[in-house]
Amino acid sequence: MGRISKDPELRKKEFIETADKLFREKGFDQTSTSDITDKIGLSHGSLFYYFPSKNELMKAVICNRLDRGFQSLNNIAADPEKNALQKINSIFNLLINPNHTKGTMIDFFQNDSNAALHREFTKRFRELFIPLFSKIFEQGVREGLFKVEYPKETIEYLNYIFENLFENVTSSKDKNEHYRKIKALEIIIAKSLGVSEDKMKLLQY
Amino acid sequence: MGRISKDPELRKKEFIETADKLFREKGFDQTSTSDITDKIGLSHGSLFYYFPSKNELMKAVICNRLDRGFQSLNNIAADPEKNALQKINSIFNLLINPNHTKGTMIDFFQNDSNAALHREFTKRFRELFIPLFSKIFEQGVREGLFKVEYPKETIEYLNYIFENLFENVTSSKDKNEHYRKIKALEIIIAKSLGVSEDKMKLLQY
Numbered sequence: 001m002g003r004i005s006k007d008p009e010l011r012k013k014e015f016i017e018t019a020d021k022l023f024r025e026k027g028f029d030q031t032s033t034s035d036i037t038d039k040i041g042l043s044h045g046s047l048f049y050y051f052p053s054k055n056e057l058m059k060a061v062i063c064n065r066l067d068r069g070f071q072s073l074n075n076i077a078a079d080p081e082k083n084a085l086q087k088i089n090s091i092f093n094l095l096i097n098p099n100h101t102k103g104t105m106i107d108f109f110q111n112d113s114n115a116a117l118h119r120e121f122t123k124r125f126r127e128l129f130i131p132l133f134s135k136i137f138e139q140g141v142r143e144g145l146f147k148v149e150y151p152k153e154t155i156e157y158l159n160y161i162f163e164n165l166f167e168n169v170t171s172s173k174d175k176n177e178h179y180r181k182i183k184a185l186e187i188i189i190a191k192s193l194g195v196s197e198d199k200m201k202l203l204q205y
Numbered sequence: 206m207g208r209i210s211k212d213p214e215l216r217k218k219e220f221i222e223t224a225d226k227l228f229r230e231k232g233f234d235q236t237s238t239s240d241i242t243d244k245i246g247l248s249h250g251s252l253f254y255y256f257p258s259k260n261e262l263m264k265a266v267i268c269n270r271l272d273r274g275f276q277s278l279n280n281i282a283a284d285p286e287k288n289a290l291q292k293i294n295s296i297f298n299l300l301i302n303p304n305h306t307k308g309t310m311i312d313f314f315q316n317d318s319n320a321a322l323h324r325e326f327t328k329r330f331r332e333l334f335i336p337l338f339s340k341i342f343e344q345g346v347r348e349g350l351f352k353v354e355y356p357k358e359t360i361e362y363l364n365y366i367f368e369n370l371f372e373n374v375t376s377s378k379d380k381n382e383h384y385r386k387i388k389a390l391e392i393i394i395a396k397s398l399g400v401s402e403d404k405m406k407l408l409q410y
Contacts, residue, residue, distance in 0.1 A: 115320035153389030156373065160365040168361065184358035191396035 012050050012060075014040060020061045028058060028108045055117065062105070062121050070128045077132055084140030085199055088189070091136075092202035095162075096169050096182070106167055125163045130155055133162075140193065147194030154192055161188070217255050217265075219245060225266045233263060233313045260322065267310070267326050275333045282337055289345030290404055293394070296341075297407035300367070301374050301387070311372055330368045335360055338367075345398065352399030359397055366393065 006014075018039050022031045033054055034044045051057040076082070076090045109118040133155045140146030148154050165185075172178035186200035211219075223244050227236045238259055239249045256262040281287070281295045314323040338360045345351030353359050370390075377383035391405035 112321045112324075115324050116317045119317075119320050119323070149392060150385050150389035153386050154393065157366045157389060157393055160369045161362045164365050180355050181358050184355035184362060187354060188359065188362055188393075188397055192393055 008050070015047060015050055015057065016060050016064050019057050020065065023058070023061060023108070028114075029111075033057075058108075058114075058117060059120055062117065063124060065105070066121065066124050066128065070132075073132060077136060083143055083145060084136050085145050085195065087136050087139075088193075089201050091132075092185075096165055096203055106170065122163055126159060129162060130159055133159065137193070145193075145195065148192070158189065158192060161185070213255070220252060220255055220262065221265050221269050224262050225270065228263070228266060228313070233319075234316075238262075263313075263319075264322060264325060267322065268329060270310070271326065271329050271333065275337075278337060282341055288348055288350060289341050290350050290400065292341050292344075293398075294406050297390075301370055301408055311375065327368055331364060334367060335364055338364065342398070350398075350400065353397070363394065363397060366390070 015036065019031070019036050022035055022039065026035070033047050036057075037044050037047050047057070051060065072094060073091050076087055076094070079087070082090065105121075108114055109121065134151065137146060137148055137151045137155055141148060141151065169178065169181050169185075172181060182203050186202050187197055189195075189202070190197040190200045220241065224236070224241050227240055227244065231240070238252050241262075242249050242252050252262070256265065277299060278296050281292055281299070284292070287295065310326075313319055314326065339356065342351060342353055342356045342360055346353060346356065374383065374386050374390075377386060387408050391407050392402055394400075394407070395402040395405045
């Protein structure tokens with residue numbers, strides 16, 4: 001009974017984190033809802049008290065991952081010691097670092113029945129990333145580092161690239177393709193920001 | 206009986222074109238399958254002989270629109286009188302011309318239950334557009350007009366912008382926002398291709 005009376009918010013968090021771990025380890029389809037409740041040591045029905053369906057639980061897992069990942073980016077953006085260029089470089093080092101893009105999300109999204117969840121992810125990504133980059137762009141213009149004539153529109157366009165980066169960069173067949181993709185990205189961002197290309201170090205090689 | 210014995214391919218085409226017209230006029234949800242068969246003058250069941258479901262019919266409508274639209278772009282790309290820059294400008298004049306982006310496709314895709322169809326559209330868009338632009342980029346480099354270090358990777362990135370253009374540009378609140386979006390797009394493309402911005406005339410104002 002001690003576990004049943006746990007704070008609902010903490011319990012919800014426990015479900016999300018346990019599900020996230022199992023989805024990564026076994027895959028979404030291969031993880032049953034009872035795998036999740038078993039792991040926590042609760043009855044099968046208890047999950048549906050918090051989440052109406054496994055899909056809703058997955059949605060919560062996606063938002064949780066994005067929000068948590070985003071927190072680290074937000075900390076970089078808020079760093080008073082960094083100029084706008086350093087912020088962009090640090091953020092991409094985190095974003096496209098192969099160690100951070102592991103997991104089952106890409107395969108999960110490829111599945112046709114998860115297309116709506118994929119769009120949910122993209123929507124949330126836009127809500128988080130566009131304001132973050134807008135602020136850094138403005139800072140760069142103020143600092144005289146960036147030269148962007150239409151910052152709002154430019155970040156909207158670039159964000160279409162950013163939201164597909166995980167999938168694009170991680171799908172590289174070999175090191176050479178990966179290198180070319182990073183270089184091409186550095187050039188597009190540098191040119192869009194009016195910065196010399198050699199100042200962009202999106203990933204340390 | 207004359208109509209019933211029509212060539213199956215022609216009949217299929219008739220269904221697709223009638224559905225396309227009705228989906229545009231009334232919207233996808235508001236168009237029933239019997240609206241379509243009534244318009245052609247056939248029994249309701251006849252449609253399902255050609256398409257297992259209304260969604261499959263919509264998929265055929267989407268492919269048909271894309272393939273038909275693409276045909277005009279392909280003609281531009283094959284024009285021996287145009288250099289690569291003229292081709293890019295002509296293609297975008299066609300792509301983002303407000304008269305060509307009307308219709309119900311954007312609203313249709315917004316609906317959660319159509320997310321898989323939206324992805325189908327995006328997939329087909331990539332299959333058609335990436336090879337088309339790759340060829341024009343190569344031509345531009347040969348002609349000494351473009352300077353692109355990583356053409357394959359660059360077109361992959363830019364295509365993420367292109368496939369969202371309908372939605373992005375047509376969602377402009379007013380003429381000023383529309384203008385800014387076109388200008389920002391011209392700058393991103395011009396810079397990515399190493400072309401002076403004033404040579405990009407993606408839309409005639």
